[in-house]
Amino acid sequence: xxxxxxxxxxxxxxxxxxxxxxxxxxxxxxxxxxxxxxxxxxxxxxxxxxxxxxxxxxxxxxxxxxxxxxxxxxxxxxxxxxxxxxxxxxxxxxxxxxxxxxxxxxxxxxxxxxxxxxxxxxxxxxxxxxxxxxxxxxxxxxxxxxxxxxxxxxxxxxxxxxxxxxxxxxxxxxxxxxxxxxxxxxxxxxxxxxxxxxxxxxxxxxxxxxxxxxxxxxxxxxxxxxxxxxxxxxxxxxxxxxxxxxxxxxxxxxxxxxxxxxxxxxxxxxxxxxxxxxxxxxxxxxxxxxxxxxxxxxxxxxxxxxxxxxxxxxxxxxxxxxxxxxxxxxxxxxxxxxxxxxxxxxxxxxxxxxxxxxxxxxxxxxxxxxxxxxxxxxxxxxxxxxxxxxxxxxxxxxxxxxxxxxxxxxxxxxxxxxxxxxxxxxxxxxxxxxxxxxxxxx
Amino acid sequence: xxxxxxxxxxxxxxxxxxxxxxxxxxxxxxxxxxxxxxxxxxxxxxxxxxxxxxxxxxxxxxxxxxxxxxxxxxxxxxxxxxxxxxxxxxxxxxxxxxxxxxxxxxxxxxxxxxxxxxxxxxxxxxxxxxxxxxxxxxxxxxxxxxxxxxxxxxxxxxxxxxxxxxxxxxxxxxxxxxxxxxxxxxxxxxxxxxxxxxxxxxxxxxxxxxxxxxxxxxxxxxx
Numbered sequence: 312x313x314x315x316x317x318x319x320x321x322x323x324x325x326x327x328x329x330x331x332x333x334x335x336x337x338x339x340x341x342x343x344x345x346x347x348x349x350x351x352x353x354x355x356x357x358x359x360x361x362x363x364x365x366x367x368x369x370x371x372x373x374x375x376x377x378x379x380x381x382x383x384x385x386x387x388x389x390x391x392x393x394x395x396x397x398x399x400x401x402x403x404x405x406x407x408x409x410x411x412x413x414x415x416x417x418x419x420x421x422x423x424x425x426x427x428x429x430x431x432x433x434x435x436x437x438x439x440x441x442x443x444x445x446x447x448x449x450x451x452x453x454x455x456x457x458x459x460x461x462x463x464x465x466x467x468x469x470x471x472x473x474x475x476x477x478x479x480x481x482x483x484x485x486x487x488x489x490x491x492x493x494x495x496x497x498x499x500x501x502x503x504x505x506x507x508x509x510x511x512x513x514x515x516x517x518x519x520x521x522x523x524x525x526x527x528x529x530x531x532x533x534x535x536x537x538x539x540x541x542x543x544x545x546x547x548x549x550x551x552x553x554x555x556x557x558x559x560x561x562x563x564x565x566x567x568x569x570x571x572x573x574x575x576x577x578x579x580x581x582x583x584x585x586x587x588x589x590x591x592x593x594x595x596x597x598x599x600x601x602x603x604x605x606x607x608x609x610x611x612x613x614x615x616x617x618x619x620x621x622x623x624x625x626x627x628x629x630x631x632x633x634x635x636x637x638x639x640x641x642x643x644x645x646x647x648x649x650x651x652x653x654x655x656x657x658x659x660x661x662x663x664x665x666x667x668x669x670x671x672x673x674x675x676x677x678x679x680x681x682x683x684x685x686x687x688x689x690x691x692x693x694x695x696x697x698x699x700x701x702x703x704x705x706x707x708x709x710x711x712x713x714x715x716x717x718x719x720x721x722x723x724x725x726x727x728x729x730x731x732x733x734x735x736x737x738x739x740x741x742x743x744x745x746x747x748x749x750x751x752x753x
Numbered sequence: 754x755x756x757x758x759x760x761x762x763x764x765x766x767x768x769x770x771x772x773x774x775x776x777x778x779x780x781x782x783x784x785x786x787x788x789x790x791x792x793x794x795x796x797x798x799x800x801x802x803x804x805x806x807x808x809x810x811x812x813x814x815x816x817x818x819x820x821x822x823x824x825x826x827x828x829x830x831x832x833x834x835x836x837x838x839x840x841x842x843x844x845x846x847x848x849x850x851x852x853x854x855x856x857x858x859x860x861x862x863x864x865x866x867x868x869x870x871x872x873x874x875x876x877x878x879x880x881x882x883x884x885x886x887x888x889x890x891x892x893x894x895x896x897x898x899x900x901x902x903x904x905x906x907x908x909x910x911x912x913x914x915x916x917x918x919x920x921x922x923x924x925x926x927x928x929x930x931x932x933x934x935x936x937x938x939x940x941x942x943x944x945x946x947x948x949x950x951x952x953x954x955x956x957x958x959x960x961x962x963x964x965x966x967x968x969x970x971x972x973x974x975x976x
Contacts, residue, residue, distance in 0.1 A: 312863055316868075320862070642846065643848055647863070648807075650835065650859060651831055651832065651836070651860055652835075653827075654831070656863055746807050750807075750846065
């Protein structure tokens, strides 16, 4: 029997009992839609959680520090009682990331760029009119900002003396110190911000030093840089020299932090591993990504399993419908055998009918599920906007429910498979009917 | 063509053993037309079903075209029914949802005949049995005689060597029955088929060149 004939026969048979086929397929529709919606919810939450880690550029970054730098300096008290020397006893070995060490990092396979950053060693406040703000202030060169893939949405990417570039959400962190309330600032571009550095002398006297910088660019949203402020590296170095009261020579002492950019997100894990093996501390958003992914894989399996229960129930509907069909068509089965149909032919016809009911239910169910997902998004989004919260798991306007194409295909395939498996028992029964008894069946 | 030796078929009905065939010896030459007569329960239908490969003998040998039919497995038996045998039933057994044309095409589907060839052959056969104008009618729209004509066309579709007719006129009036018998004999002569007819009706049996009488699962008279 050719596939074309088989399909034609299956179609004719389904058409013959279309009322019952529709009712049976409706069970599959519910199951398939449930699977699709629930797994879409899991996938949407996963996507939100991942996007909160930052964009693809952020995921390629590895933050590297020399492991000694993170040791909290402690006063080591000798057993004799006299205060000992400070530090972990690394001697006079330079602690920072020297040029040589940066080269070592650049040699790690999968590394695209290594960017040393200068972090402030003391407290710095930002002042804008009456408002006071705080931010992580990073010293960086213009070339390195480009290497980090930083993109400007307002102004320009420039970092001359007296200029600064701010992250997308820095403006949210200004408050009024007298009233203690937030100061809404819509846009920082072209504003002049005064950085106020404070230090205390050993006698407890405070002195201040100020630095006026104009905001020339605002970065695109996404990732750790959202709350950071970037100023010329030299300015940070000058402030640090003022904080510590001594000259800093980075070529000799090295930097205390570097950002390693991997060639692709796939290289991150291996590169991070290698960097740690070299004796550095290394962190990346991929650390969080791995645990987020494993959590959501479990969540999706659980949600999908709940939906699959509905599909399982519909399987019994298919078995029932086909068993009835076999009773009604017993004589016809006997006739087919008398006309020379093999058991395999009879089996294929009934398996095909079962799979078709599954496919039909899967197609409609995927459509319904997709529609429900869209609807759910609209409802959730408008609700969250009303309550002012936004998506708690990620960017404010991100979809809560996300249906990837593969999920639609898998759902349809799965529903068809459920139909096919449900057909095995009825089809076997039909195929093994005794032709003579079947022909005489009333 | 057909060579049965000591053919037995035993059914168990509860505790009783029913010997539908109690050792049948029968030889039918190619191109013969044989009527099998006998009272109800004499085993004539069972004999026909065993020869047609719908039922397996309990003992004995059945050779068709020098092939031992009782030794065939399920698939070989299906192939045997498909290529060697054409069945004609008392109650026609047409598929009610299919047109006359589709009913005649149906067995050719299982023989993997191409759709075009299938349709051409089905049209030709329906024309030959005098149903050219009724090709697209469903069985419910056809008279008994017309339905039996469709089933004769269907039986001939896969070019069988043996036609097996179980009471082919049983559901028809005598005039239509005579027409159907004439048609069957014409088909048998034209293609040199071996024809076995099971019947109660002496008038039907009279068409056959040879009449076999059965009683209690045995052939009692072979004329």
